[in-house]
Amino acid sequence: MRTWLVAFMVMLVACCVRGDVLFMTWNMKWFPSGRADLRSGDDEESATLTQAARIVAGAVADQTRRSSADIVMFAQEMRDAECCSNLVSAAGVKGLNVAAVSCFQDNSGVPLWQQVAIFTTLPVLRSGYAVWSNAEVSIPRGFAYALLDAGPNARIACFSIHLKSNFARDNTEFENQKNIHKREAAAAQILAVVRQLGEKYEDKKLQVVVGGDFNTNDDDLEYVSEATIRSFYGAHFRSCFRDLKKSQKITHPGTNGFPDATFDYILYRGFERIVSRKIYQGAPVSDHNLVTLRLR
Amino acid sequence: MDALIASLSILTVVVADYTRRVVRCSSKKVIASIFVVAICLSGVCSQEGNSRHVMGERVTHAALRAENEALRIENEALRRENQMLRRELVARKGGKAAASDGVPVKGNAVEVPVPQDPDTGYWISSKSHIRHNPKCRSYRKVRGRACGPNDGKPCKNCGG
Ligand SMILES: [Zn+2]
Numbered sequence: 503m504r505t506w507l508v509a510f511m512v513m514l515v516a517c518c519v520r521g522d523v524l525f526m527t528w529n530m531k532w533f534p535s536g537r538a539d540l541r542s543g544d545d546e547e548s549a550t551l552t553q554a555a556r557i558v559a560g561a562v563a564d565q566t567r568r569s570s571a572d573i574v575m576f577a578q579e580m581r582d583a584e585c586c587s588n589l590v591s592a593a594g595v596k597g598l599n600v601a602a603v604s605c606f607q608d609n610s611g612v613p614l615w616q617q618v619a620i621f622t623t624l625p626v627l628r629s630g631y632a633v634w635s636n637a638e639v640s641i642p643r644g645f646a647y648a649l650l651d652a653g654p655n656a657r658i659a660c661f662s663i664h665l666k667s668n669f670a671r672d673n674t675e676f677e678n679q680k681n682i683h684k685r686e687a688a689a690a691q692i693l694a695v696v697r698q699l700g701e702k703y704e705d706k707k708l709q710v711v712v713g714g715d716f717n718t719n720d721d722d723l724e725y726v727s728e729a730t731i732r733s734f735y736g737a738h739f740r741s742c743f744r745d746l747k748k749s750q751k752i753t754h755p756g757t758n759g760f761p762d763a764t765f766d767y768i769l770y771r772g773f774e775r776i777v778s779r780k781i782y783q784g785a786p787v788s789d790h791n792l793v794t795l796r797l798r
Numbered sequence: 799m800d801a802l803i804a805s806l807s808i809l810t811v812v813v814a815d816y817t818r819r820v821v822r823c824s825s826k827k828v829i830a831s832i833f834v835v836a837i838c839l840s841g842v843c844s845q846e847g848n849s850r851h852v853m854g855e856r857v858t859h860a861a862l863r864a865e866n867e868a869l870r871i872e873n874e875a876l877r878r879e880n881q882m883l884r885r886e887l888v889a890r891k892g893g894k895a896a897a898s899d900g901v902p903v904k905g906n907a908v909e910v911p912v913p914q915d916p917d918t919g920y921w922i923s924s925k926s927h928i929r930h931n932p933k934c935r936s937y938r939k940v941r942g943r944a945c946g947p948n949d950g951k952p953c954k955n956c957g958g
Pocket residue numbers: 929930931934935936937953954955956957958
């Protein structure tokens with residue numbers, strides 16, 4: 503009888519005390535070929551898959567060595583749903599499943615090979631994707647989302663995003679401003695969805711996490727007039743890189759004359775505190791690093 | 799700063815006692831004069847602690863904080879203005895290409911079927927609009943779709 507009582511108490515405590523959640527984001531560079539709009543040979547793609555799975559599994563093992571945590575991973579530049587399933591299987595992280603994969607298409611209806619995805623060990627209540635919708639300008643891609651069940655009366659709304667790059671065809675200031683505008687408009691769309699969710703789940707604890715490749719940052723002078731990330735701060739989000747020096751948050755190591763940069767962020771709202779955070783090298787799979795953030 | 803004043807006071811009493819014994823003058827006079835010096839010193843120190851020199855001019859921390867706050871507000875206003883100008887610029891000059899916007903949010907994206915391309919024997923690249931045939935190494939390797947024998951431009955290597 504006493505044993506049963508103790509077991510019951512342990513179960514009760516386990517139900518009431520919520521564990522940490524490990525968030526990760528990784529732009530995987532045209533995964534699994536590593537080449538824009540082009541497939542590689544099967545052997546080559548298989549080798550990339552193995553390397554990527556090793557990096558993901560290694561980061562999870564490192565971050566959950568001391569104590570377990572639920573996992574949410576945001577992935578970008580994924581070719582399709584199949585390569586997402588392959589990655590999750592190969593990583594072999596217990597309980598990790600694909601929650602959402604986008605299926606963005608070009609103007610002729612052919613799926614892009616730069617999809618965004620969410621993988622998680624948590625139960626998924628709702629998931630899907632949406633393209634960026636803007637009256638003034640067309641914005642490439644969109645976002646994948648997943649509403650996760652994080653225990654009694656608790657929900658985590660997750661968004662995986664890959665915002666417009668800084669690529670400008672004719673290298674004019676107009677193109678540059680247009681790119682910034684596209685990122686700002688995308689951020690505004692996410693924040694509008696977050697507001698709607700807040701109204702819908704007013705009675706429940708709603709935590710929100712936005713992860714991905716923002717292609718901008720709040721450090722470099724070239725983005726000083728840009729409101730993309732700052733608009734999240736205005737809506738009470740916090741950055742995974744808060745209080746870190748520039749050299750401590752390089753997510754896109756510099757190449758070909760381009761300096762080191764921070765492009766990949768995890769922005770969060772409604773969590774008590776950061777337990778740990780670490781950046782793992784993404785090479786040779788990707789030119790972006792894997793960012794991890796453990797939240798309580 | 800309070801700690802500094804307390805230490806100065808203790809020092810004053812100790813020094814006063816020593817001076818009284820050595821110089822044999824009135825302890826009240828000594829204590830009073832040392833206190834005056836200590837208070838003046840602490841005043842100078844507190845002034846130093848809350849101020850700094852900017853371009854040769856002494857500025858207090860309170861003034862710097864106010865200036866900082868004013869700059870922050872100005873910065874935010876400029877950023878908003880920039881954002882509005884960008885929006886206007888793009889709307890006026892940018893024009894909107896026909897795109898896939900306005901598509902409603904789709905549920906359970908994992909279950910959305912990926913369209914399967916029929917095997918027509920021709921493959922057209924989405925980006926370059928170049929047509930390939932099965933003998934070409936680009937056939938079904940570049941992102942694209944199955945097409946007819948006359949779609950797009952024929953590939954220079956395989957003839958399309
Ligand atoms: Zn060809």
